[in-house]
Amino acid sequence: MIALRVSAAAPVLLSVALVGLLVRGAWSEGVLVLPAHGLLPLVLGTLLVAGLAAVIAVPVGLLAAIYLGEFSSPSRRRWLKPLLELLAGVPTIVYGLIAVMVVGPWLHRVFPSVQVHSGVTAALVLSLMVLPTVSSLTDDALRAVPRELREAALALGASRLRMLRVVVLPAAAPGIVAAVMLAVSRAMGETMIMTLAAGDLPSGGLDPRQAVKTLTSHVGHGALVEPLDAAMYTAGGALLVVSLLTHAVAHRLVRRRGRWS
Amino acid sequence: MTRAELRRSTGLGLPPRRQFRGRLFAVGCLLASLLPVVVGALLLGALLRQGAQMDEPQALIQRLAASGADGLLGSVAGSLWLVSLSIFIAMPLGVGAAVHLEGPRRTGRSLLALNMASLAAVPSVLYGIVGLELFVRALHLGHSLVAAAMTLALLVMPIVAVAARAALRAVPDELREAGYALGATRWQVTRQVVLPAALPGIFSGVILAIARAFGEAAPLLLVAGLAVSSSESTTLGDPEHVLPLHVFELLARPHEAAQADAIAGVVVLLGTLMVLSTWATRLRHRHERRRDG
Numbered sequence: 001m002i003a004l005r006v007s008a009a010a011p012v013l014l015s016v017a018l019v020g021l022l023v024r025g026a027w028s029e030g031v032l033v034l035p036a037h038g039l040l041p042l043v044l045g046t047l048l049v050a051g052l053a054a055v056i057a058v059p060v061g062l063l064a065a066i067y068l069g070e071f072s073s074p075s076r077r078r079w080l081k082p083l084l085e086l087l088a089g090v091p092t093i094v095y096g097l098i099a100v101m102v103v104g105p106w107l108h109r110v111f112p113s114v115q116v117h118s119g120v121t122a123a124l125v126l127s128l129m130v131l132p133t134v135s136s137l138t139d140d141a142l143r144a145v146p147r148e149l150r151e152a153a154l155a156l157g158a159s160r161l162r163m164l165r166v167v168v169l170p171a172a173a174p175g176i177v178a179a180v181m182l183a184v185s186r187a188m189g190e191t192m193i194m195t196l197a198a199g200d201l202p203s204g205g206l207d208p209r210q211a212v213k214t215l216t217s218h219v220g221h222g223a224l225v226e227p228l229d230a231a232m233y234t235a236g237g238a239l240l241v242v243s244l245l246t247h248a249v250a251h252r253l254v255r256r257r258g259r260w261s
Numbered sequence: 262m263t264r265a266e267l268r269r270s271t272g273l274g275l276p277p278r279r280q281f282r283g284r285l286f287a288v289g290c291l292l293a294s295l296l297p298v299v300v301g302a303l304l305l306g307a308l309l310r311q312g313a314q315m316d317e318p319q320a321l322i323q324r325l326a327a328s329g330a331d332g333l334l335g336s337v338a339g340s341l342w343l344v345s346l347s348i349f350i351a352m353p354l355g356v357g358a359a360v361h362l363e364g365p366r367r368t369g370r371s372l373l374a375l376n377m378a379s380l381a382a383v384p385s386v387l388y389g390i391v392g393l394e395l396f397v398r399a400l401h402l403g404h405s406l407v408a409a410a411m412t413l414a415l416l417v418m419p420i421v422a423v424a425a426r427a428a429l430r431a432v433p434d435e436l437r438e439a440g441y442a443l444g445a446t447r448w449q450v451t452r453q454v455v456l457p458a459a460l461p462g463i464f465s466g467v468i469l470a471i472a473r474a475f476g477e478a479a480p481l482l483l484v485a486g487l488a489v490s491s492s493e494s495t496t497l498g499d500p501e502h503v504l505p506l507h508v509f510e511l512l513a514r515p516h517e518a519a520q521a522d523a524i525a526g527v528v529v530l531l532g533t534l535m536v537l538s539t540w541a542t543r544l545r546h547r548h549e550r551r552r553d554g
Contacts, residue, residue, distance in 0.1 A: 001448065004364075007357025011377050011422070014415055018387060021394045063293030070272050071287040077272075080294060082542060087301050089538055091476025093505045094305075094527050097512060101520070102307045128304075131297045143272075150273060160276035160283040189384025191479035196512070216479075219386050223483045224513075236390050240383065247382035251375075 022240060025233030033230035035218060039238055044206055045119070046214040046242065049198055050187040052123035053130060058180055060127075061134025065179075068135065069142035070164065081136070088132040096196035099125040104197065111209075119208035122198035126190060130183040137182060141175025142168060149260055170259040181250035188215075189243045195220030215239040305531075312524030324522070333526055336507035339406070343503050344474045346410035347417065352467055354414070355421025359463075360451060362422075363429040381419040388416045389480030397484060404486035409503070412484050413477060417470035424466020428459040461548035468541035472534050478505035504530050 026032055035042060064084065068077055103124055104116035114120055145168050153163040169176070194217040206212065215235045222232045276283030324332075362373055392412025402408040432455050440450035456463075485506060504526055511523035 003353075004357050004361040007354045008361035008373060010354050011358060011380055011419065012373070014391070014418075015376055015380060017395060018383065018391050021391055022387070025390075025394070060293050060296060063290045064297070067287065067290035067294045071275055071290060072272060073274060074272075083298050084294065086538070087297060089472060089476075089534060090301075091478070091505060091530055091534065093476065093478045093508050094530065097508065097523065097527060098304050098308050100512065101311060102304050128297060128301055135294070159280050160273070161280070161286055185382060189382075189386075191384065191386045191482075192509070195479075195482075196509075216384065216386055219390075220479065220482060223389070233390070236387050240387055243382060243384055244379060247379060251378060 018240070022233050022237040026230055026237055028230040033234055035231040035235055039234065041206070042213060042215045042218055042235055043238060043242065045198075045212045046188050046216070046239075048206055048208060049119050049123050049126065049194065049212055049214055050184050052119065052208060053126035053187045054180065054184050056124065056127035057131045057134055057183060061131045061179075061183070062138055062176070064131070064135040065138035065142060066164070069139045070168070081139070084135055085132045087128060088130075090129070092129065092190060092192040095125050095129055096192045099193060099197035114209045115211060117197060117211050119198055119210070119212035122193055122212070123208070125193055125197060126187045129190065129193070130187050133183040133186055134179050137179035138172070138176050141172040141179065144175065145171045145258075167260065171257075173258045174253040174256040175258070178250040178253035181246050181253070185243050185246040185250065188246070189239065191216040191220050215242070308524060309528070312521050312527075315521040315524075333507070333522065333529065336502045336504045336526070337529060339502040340475060340504040343406055343410050343413065344471055346407070347413035347474050348467065348471055350411060350414035351418045351421055351470060355418045355466075355470075356425045356456075356463060358418075358422045359425035359429055360456075362426055364447075377419055377422055381423065384479075385416055385477060386479045386483065388412055389483030391415065392480060392484045393486075397486070404484065409481055409484045412480050413474045416477065416480060417474050420470045420473060421463075421466050424469065425459070425463045428462025428466065429455060431462060432458045461544055465541045465545045465548070468537055468544070472537045472541070475533060475537070476505060476530060478509055481506050482509070 068081055068084075072080065099121050100116070104118070104121040107114045107118070107121055107124075108116050149167050149171060150163055153167040154160075158166065194214045198212050198214055198217050215238055218235045219232050219239070222229070275287055278284070358373075358377070362370055362377075389412065392408060392415070396402045396408035396411050397404060400408075402411075436454050436458060437450055440454045441447075445453070481503065508523045508526040508530070511519045511526065
């Protein structure tokens with residue numbers, strides 16, 4: 001029984017240690033140490049790359065979820081959904097390799113202004129990684145809408161498309177937004193793709209065609225060069241805050257009921 | 262949601278034939294769901310073909326065999342060590358936490374559960390920072406395999422715990438009540454009735470955790486101390502020789518032969534993960550079939 005208490009306490013201790021270490025490491029002689037060009041470019045770079053990834057992944061993921069949840073036959077769904085989720089299981093180092101060796105050079109050949117290591121490259125590969133998050137969770141949200149609501153809409157003479165737009169999607173809206181937020185949160189915390197593909201431009205430019213430095217790639221590159229300095233703890237703390245904020249919003253929304261309930 | 266509700270499908274199938282726009286939209290949705298799979302397969306294929314073009318296959322195999330313990334084989338062995346160590350630590354912790362959380366009316370349970378859910382959202386590099394500070398520096402384990410394994414254990418513990426909670430909750434209460442009716446204590450019921458019934462679910466969670474730990478590179482980047490010269494090798498094993506970091510390091514090298522080796526590493530990594538995920542899926546299917554009769 002004591003062992004159970006201890007193992008239940010382990011997550012709490014872990015989170016206390018996490019926050020404590022980040023806060024302690026970020027301060028040096030009573031001053032909060034910032035990265036060389038300030039924290040803002042890193043945060044904006046993170047938001048830029050993750051946002052771009054979401055812009056690509058969300059429409060495709062939503063359509064895929066609508067197919068899985070609304071139109072697909074159970075037998076097709078049984079193989080299509082695991083196949084999509086396989087994409088989320090590919091190790092991120094493999095995605096990083098794909099970004100650097102396949103997507104980056106290809107983009108550079110087609111659009112010469114895009115560099116091999118660039119924000120677009122990272123965002124494209126990231127979108128592939130987070131797409132299953134969007135589609136799986138949205139599919140769950142759609143399936144949670146009661147069948148009676150659909151039948152009521154159809155009985156009132158709505159077409160299937162109209163039923164989807166007026167009844168099902170509004171009812172599932174909180175779950176869909178939560179899915180998008182979770183996907184963004186995953187994209188922001190991803191390290192290997194960012195470190196390998198987003199490049200390392202110290203000036204912190206925000207042109208997605210060029211290298212963009214993000215919070216995670218700052219920490220990742222820092223790990224290669226030197227033992228951790230205080231600025232990396234600051235970046236890590238900012239990363240923790242940003243990803244927990246998006247996660248908290250998603251967590252609140254998942255439970256909430258949409259319209260018609 | 263009850264089991265009957267879960268099994269009932271809400272989807273209505275394709276729209277009727279006369280709703281032309283609805284049909285068109287459905288086809289568009291089908292294409293959208295196939296697109297990522299096709300793109301992913303194409304990109305992976307392009308990567309593998311590029312690797313095949315870079316180097317003669319026979320030369321590659323000879324080089325991989327010659328490099329022995331320093332090369333691909335060594336890193337596979339290192340990965341297996343690392344993952345089994347970390348699962349060995351994470352499984353008791355995760356299952357214990359789940360049993361505690363699913364116990365009868367605990368105070369502060371929702372807070373503990375919230376904490377667990379938030380930990381799952383913490384980016385994996387931050388676990389690397391925790392591992393570096395706690396295990397490498399505070400516990401003086403050095404940049405060792407043991408420190409890396411403990412870091413990974415922290416990372417996958419929430420995965421095990423969440424899966425174990427779901428599995429424990431799926432055990433019917435009738436089983437527990439039968440145990441109590443026979444005069445068993447709570448500990449006996451948990452150990453002899455509930456845990457065995459939940460075992461397949463817990464096990465599929467553990468396999469997911471293994472898959473995650475196998476492919477994870479970001480926290481190891483910090484714990485392995487790539488910046489520090491690797492000459493100060495400890496007796497506790499060298500974390501640099503694991504598969505994901507092996508691939509990463511090869512990639513950082515400029516010449517092409519190293520990149521071909523990196524792609525060979527990717528093939529091994531993906532092959533292992535395929536086996537693991539198929540295993541987990543089959544286990545889950547069998548469990549569900551047995552549970553639903």
